[in-house]
Amino acid sequence: MVGKIQDNYLSILGVCAWPCDQVLGCLTNSGGTHSTHEEERTRYFSVFYLSINAGSLISTFITPMLRGDVQCFGEDCYALAFGVPGLLMVIALVVFAMGSKMYKKTPPEGNVVTQVVKCIWFAISNRFKNHSGEIPKRQHWLDWAAEKYPKQLIMDVKALTRVLLLYIPLPMFWALLEQQGSRWTLQATRMNRNLGFIVLQPDQMQVLNPLLVLIFIPLFDLVIYPLVSRCGINFSSLRKMAVGMILACLAFAVVAVVEIKINEMAPPQPGPQEIVLQVLNLADDEVKVAVLGDENNALLTESIKSFQKMPHPSKLHLKTESQNFQFHLKYRNLSVYTEHSVEEKKWYTLVIRKDGENISSMMVKDAENITTDGMTAVRFVNTLHKEVNINLGADISLSVGEDYGVSAYKTVQIGEYPEVHCRTEDDDFSLNLGLLDFGAVYLFVITNNTNQGPQVWKTEDIPANKISIAWQLPQYILVSAGEVMFSVTGLEFSYSQAPSSMKSVLQAAWLLTIGVGNVIVLAVAQFSGLVQWAEFILFSCLLLLVFLIFSIMGYYYVPVKSEDIMEPEDKRSPHIQEDMTNLDTNNTKL
Incomplete structure (x- = not known):
């Protein structure tokens, strides 16, 4: 079926090309x-x-x-x-x-192109037929067509x-x-x-x-x-x-x-046996993150303040196509070890969150190829205890699960988004997403402010086209x-x-x-x-x-x-x- 459609497209292109060349x-x-x-x-x-x-x-x-x-x-x-x-x-x-x-x-005087091709072909073939040294040479190789043309x-x-x-x-x-x-x-x-x-x-x-x-x-x-x-x-x-x-x-x-x-x-692209890792700290205090190798040696060490991320994503090398990495998280007086599995050629974000008096982490696989075509892409992390439905306009909406649920990416038009309507099962509210610029990919974290209600924290996964x-x-x-x-x-x-x-x-x-x-x-x-x-x-x-x-x-x-x-x-x-x-x-x- 696909081949038939492609043949039809090629036929249409041929029909368009033929009269264009004729006209020109x-x-x-x-x-x-x-x-x-x-x-x-x-x-x-x-x-x-x-x-x-x-x-x-x-x-x-x-x-x-x-x-x-x-x-x-x-x-x-x-x-x-x-x-x-x-x-x-x-x-x-x-x-x-x-x-x-x-x-x-x-x-019209007939097909001149055909006459030219035949004349050239006859001259070449006649020249090779009469290559004997006894036959006089001619001034030009096309003169060998004189017997016929x-x-x-x-x-x-x-x-x-x-x-x-x-x-x-x-x-x-x-x-x-x-x-x-x-x-x-x-x-x-x-x-x-x-x-x-x-x-x-x-x-x-x-x-x-x-x-x-x-x-x-x-x-x-x-x-x-x-x-x-x-x-x-x-x-x-x-x-x-x-x-x-x-x-x-x-x-x-x-x-x-x-x-x-x-x-x-452009952001770094992971190659074979590589990943690109970003770490996002949603805890209420600074967290020191260390990525440990097989011999407990630190492959990456970074201190990340509350509601911040690493300044730049980091490339990590794998020994195989997939591998488990161990992460050491230091939060106040706590020391937490966690392990996550990753695959080569992927983007990942390690999200660190508050879990009662402790902290925990989850590994989020980012989209491999986000094609924005000059638009902008967004996704949300919901820290509320209830599901949030978000309306981005122009029939674009998405739902984010409760308790650190992560939404899929949505591609939207660039521009200012001062009031984005959101709804939970018992409440309606608006979020100010600010300017969404050309080619950028944004992550928005929905948090609950006791005095002002739900708020949003904005960060760029991929910077805008500058x-x-x-x-x-x-x-x-x-x-x-x-x-x-x-x-x-x-x-x-x-x-x-x-x-x-x-x-x-x-x-x-x-x-x-x-x-x-x-x-x-x-x-x-x-x-x-x-x-x-x-x-x-x-x-x-x-x-x-x-x-x-x-x-x-x-x-x-x-x-x-x-x-x-x-x-x-x-x-x-x-x-x-x-x-x-x-x-x-x-x-x-x-």
Whole structure:
């Protein structure tokens, strides 16, 4: 049953992906066909990419609101989040169809991709069939397809393969760029999203990318690029793309630094044959706690005042997967020994309580993985002699048993909780829980004050996220600037360098590099075995290596002028035909 559901999801994703690629590839070629001058074509690709990001900006900001802020049958409204974009797509289709008479329509010429593949395959196979030394060599390996395919097609495929060679390193850039919607968003869930004037959803940070792209495209086209040209610097398309790679490298270096800072704030995680122990003293006086080893040696010693806990949780090492620990408790003139069993990779809290004139302890197993998703989690210890029912609002309630009963964890929204309604079998009262902050996990101890009635004592099991989500802004600025320099320029470069018959093939190859980039992300995540910040550094270093390779390849690439490509063969001048045939590779600047 599960497999069938997964297959359905994959089918739906495939249905969504197929028209997206069709639309992007066709719109790119169609717009380029309508642009006859180089400056006009460059402007078109900038506006085209700008319009894509304008739509992305709207959807990235509005969709989380439609999903989270609107309720459907008491849950997040995914139907509305998908339905509204679907309706807008229908409207866009109608508007697009209304302008049909103004479009320059080029009739299809068959499956060009298939022709290219067949031509290349025939040239390779024919070359190996005729490897005898008696057969004269040919200037280019694609010339071996001349027995079957026309000269014009072979020349076009030669020009195509020159550009495709430059595409080999490009997927690594997309491997970095496409992580904004996954790993960067996961990073945002572990940060403080309260900016004072607004509380952001983790996925709403993604709105920065299209917003910055909308700002950077006119900024680069109208200010930065002209300024660089006035300084006498030849800022070619390949050079722009290379700088875009460097900016993406820097962005991931910043991501790694932010990840390290977040990890420094995180509590320790127990590994194999380890536990993390916290001690909570609910007695009315100071208690000295000692954790004893097999030879009665003290593994941990701590003095804890009344209604306090250890300053920091402590890691204890086990000899096996489970083990019994003996605890020595000194309270006033009393000395108490108690024993508790623990298991590896767990969090525990030793709760010390008053028991008449004596003291006793209980070991509470904490939740192993409390996923707050930027919310906050709470649990209660009830020292009263009667069960307490607690209402945390929004249909969230829990019951805590009498005489030091411990509740389960409950995840609630962040904010102030000055009056939380509580009820026992014969009394109603309110508790002031104070501020419940981002990502924090709190323990509340309900006690009885003779004069003021039930009160609550608050402590943090896991501290709140202190790293503001605003620290993601530098990485978004860098990667968005890199995207403008790499992607917008790459689209225009791909169109300008492709022969007329090969423009659709080259655009398809450009989109394919994006897909390969996503595969690289999956492969690294599956096989690297690195912690998250180390993976970010790995991606940054890999792209730096790709930048060096791409720079060397671009140095030896000879750009083809657009007017030479667009002219039919019989109208080209002799020296142009010679250049296209021999595909000279003299050195040129990147």
